Amino acid sequence: MPLALLRRPDPDHLDIVHDGECYRIAVRRRPTARRLTLRVSAATGEVVITLPARSAIATAQRFAASHGGWIAARLARVPERVPFADGAVLPLRGVPHRVVRRGSRSGVTRAEAGGAEPILSVSCGEEYVARRVRTFLEREVRGDLDRAVAHYAVKLGQGPARITIRDTRSRWGSCTAGGALNFSWRLILAPPLVLDYLVAHEMAHLREMNHSSRFWTLLGGLCPEVEAAEAWLKRNGTALHRYG
Structure with missing residues (x-):
């Protein structure tokens, strides 16, 4: 049976903990990706991990956890959100x-x-x-x-x-x-x-x-x-x- 049919559906996100802070990471799988990559949007602060077709979620979890400090540093640069509210x-x-x-x-x-x-x-x-x-x-x-x-x-x-x-x-x-x-x-x-x-x-x-x-x-x-x-x-x- 093909591997794609045996694999469980990917979760929408992964959670990792670094220095007591929990970070949520969106999961994206791309057949054209050659390696695991992490990206932090400078606009929204969204953290995304991209997986190649054959990478396991457990591997992605370990990869993300090993970059917890990098994620925290990038998120610290994202400007604070300003909601549309009275006084803003x-x-x-x-x-x-x-x-x-x-x-x-x-x-x-x-x-x-x-x-x-x-x-x-x-x-x-x-x-x-x-x-x-x-x-x-x-x-x-x-x-x-x-x-x-x-x-x-x-x-x-x-x-x-x-x-x-x-x-x-x-x-x-x-x-x-x-x-x-x-x-x-x-x-x-x-x-x-x-x-x-x-x-x-x-x-x-x-x-x-x-x-x-x-x-x-x-x-x-x-x-x-x-x-x-x-x-x-x-x-x-x-x-x-x-x-x-």
């Missing part, structure tokens, strides 16, 4: 805003000036704050994306098939072969030049589906802030995943 401070277009819940009646989330710092005013019950803040941010980024896409569509003489907003981890934006653009809603947290640059970048792929010299020449002609935006993302991009 989060950036809106790069400017810190404090979330302030006003009353328990259902209402619209909006940005406004409040004393010494800008605020996001949220009118709803406490249990709905996170949802309303997220909805507000997605609505705001949709408007900014639509305006930027319209601007570059005029410059290029063509526009995308559609625009999709997601919560991506590895890419801030992408362009499919069919001309559909995808963006992370978290771009609304960054300064406007970052969103503008990423729209220009993905729009340029409508004409050049590559990263050739022709692509970079086209992009440079569309957007003057390429270097500044990429530098900001390199320094601060990971931290945007700590919100919400």
Whole structure:
């Protein structure tokens, strides 16, 4: 009987203990993997172990346990999470805003000036704050994306098939072969030049589906802030995943 039919289903995760702390590790098996690997997401803090087709779970458990110190060190670098809650401070277009819940009646989330710092005013019950803040941010980024896409569509003489907003981890934006653009809603947290640059970048792929010299020449002609935006993302991009 083939080995694959004899093996028990893999668990969703492994737990290891290091210096009194318990760490949960997600299990992924990939037939193309050649060796055991561990990865800690700098964005979310998720720890993942990847197994080749024939590696045993017991072997993966021992491997993970032997790297407990490495896992702890990587997790210590992950920025602290900031939930969307009353009193939380989060950036809106790069400017810190404090979330302030006003009353328990259902209402619209909006940005406004409040004393010494800008605020996001949220009118709803406490249990709905996170949802309303997220909805507000997605609505705001949709408007900014639509305006930027319209601007570059005029410059290029063509526009995308559609625009999709997601919560991506590895890419801030992408362009499919069919001309559909995808963006992370978290771009609304960054300064406007970052969103503008990423729209220009993905729009340029409508004409050049590559990263050739022709692509970079086209992009440079569309957007003057390429270097500044990429530098900001390199320094601060990971931290945007700590919100919400």
